[in-house]
Amino acid sequence: MKINYFFRNPKVGHSIHRVFRTLIKELDTTLDITIYEVSCVGSMPIDVLKNNIFTYKKKNKHAIHHITGHIHDVLIALIGVKTVLTIHDLVFLDNVKNPFKRCYKWLFWLYLPLKIADKVVCISDQTKNNILSKIKTDKLEVIHNAVDPIFKFSKKSFNQERPVILHIGTGWNKNLDKTIKALEEIPCHLRIIGTLNELQLQLLKMYNIDYSNRFNLTDEEIRLEYINSDIINFPSLYEGFGMPVIEGQQTGRIVITSKIEPIIEVAGNGAVFVDPTSEKSISRAYKKVITDNVYRLDIIEKGLVNAKRFSVKNIAKQYVELYQNLAKT
Missing domain, CATH: 3.40.50.2000 (Glycogen Phosphorylase B;)
Structure with a gap:
C-alpha cells in the first residue's frame, strides 16, 4: 500500500514533522511511503495557489494522500484521489477575531477540506467535538499522537531542596x-x-x-x-x-x-x-x-x-487499519 504524506514547509515549524516522524518510522516497515513538503511558507492567495500546484503534481491515483496538518487547503488539489486529513486543533478559528480571516479559514481550512477528505483524523476527542460543534460529519476518527520511543524511563533522585x-x-x-x-x-x-x-x-x-x-x-x-x-x-x-x-x-x-x-x-x-x-x-x-x-x-x-x-506500535496499528479500510472503498 502506497501512502503519500504532505507536510507544511518546515520553516513554519517542526512540531507536526516531529510527531509524524515517529509514526512514519514505524509504518515504513510495512508501507510504501513518500514524503513531500510544500514549497511556500505563507498563506496568502499566491502561496496557496503555489502549494496546490505542487500538491497536484504529486497526485497519484494509486496512493492514499495524507495531509498531516496546517495545509488543509491543498486538499483542493487532491479531488478524485483517496485522502486523509489530520486536524490537530481549531486554533486557526478559535483565536481569529477578524471576521474576514475567520470566514476564509472556516471555508478553506475546515468546510471544504471536510467535504473533500475521505477520512479526517482528530488527535483528541476535544478536537473532534470542537469540529462537530461547527460542522456535522461522519468522517471523523480519533487517533492520538504517538510518543517518540526515544523517551524512556530514567531513574532520578528527586531534588527536594531545589528541584x-x-x-x-x-x-x-x-x-x-x-x-x-x-x-x-x-x-x-x-x-x-x-x-x-x-x-x-x-x-x-x-x-x-x-x-x-x-x-x-x-x-x-x-x-x-x-x-x-x-x-x-x-x-x-x-x-x-x-x-x-x-x-x-x-x-x-x-x-x-x-x-x-x-x-x-x-x-x-x-x-x-x-x-x-x-x-x-x-x-x-x-x-x-x-x-x-x-x-x-x-x-x-x-x-x-x-x-x-501512546506507544508508537499501538498508534501505528490504528493508522494501518484506517489506511486498509480506506483502500477497500
Whole structure:
C-alpha cells in the first residue's frame, strides 16, 4: 500500500514533522511511503495557489494522500484521489477575531477540506467535538499522537531542596507568565525551552527567578532536558494535544498540567492538575509535589502506565487499519 504524506514547509515549524516522524518510522516497515513538503511558507492567495500546484503534481491515483496538518487547503488539489486529513486543533478559528480571516479559514481550512477528505483524523476527542460543534460529519476518527520511543524511563533522585522545573514553550498558550509568578518564593531552578520575549525576561527579573534558557534543540537534547529535570511544568491555556505531558510521563517525571481538555484526556490520572488561570493553584501544586514524596511517586507510577496508551506500535496499528479500510472503498 502506497501512502503519500504532505507536510507544511518546515520553516513554519517542526512540531507536526516531529510527531509524524515517529509514526512514519514505524509504518515504513510495512508501507510504501513518500514524503513531500510544500514549497511556500505563507498563506496568502499566491502561496496557496503555489502549494496546490505542487500538491497536484504529486497526485497519484494509486496512493492514499495524507495531509498531516496546517495545509488543509491543498486538499483542493487532491479531488478524485483517496485522502486523509489530520486536524490537530481549531486554533486557526478559535483565536481569529477578524471576521474576514475567520470566514476564509472556516471555508478553506475546515468546510471544504471536510467535504473533500475521505477520512479526517482528530488527535483528541476535544478536537473532534470542537469540529462537530461547527460542522456535522461522519468522517471523523480519533487517533492520538504517538510518543517518540526515544523517551524512556530514567531513574532520578528527586531534588527536594531545589528541584529543576522544565517548562517547554514560550508562546502565549504555554502560560509562562503565570508560572513565573507562581514560583515566587519557591526554591527551584526554572529551565525554559523556547525564545523569551522582553516581558518574560522582565518578569523573571522582577520575581527573582533562578532560571536558564535554551531553544532550537535537537530531539536528543530535548530528551536529555527531560532526564535532567525533576518536574515537568505544562499549565497551558490552550492545546490541541500536549506532547510534553506523555513525554514527561514516559521519562518517569512528575507532570503538573492544566485541568482542561484535551490535556485531561491525554494525561489520564498520571498528572497533577491545576487551574491554569490561577497562580495560587499552580503554586499549591508545586509545594505539594515537592514536599509529599508518597503523593509524587504515586502520580509518577500512574503516568508511566498512562503513557503506554501512546506507544508508537499501538498508534501505528490504528493508522494501518484506517489506511486498509480506506483502500477497500
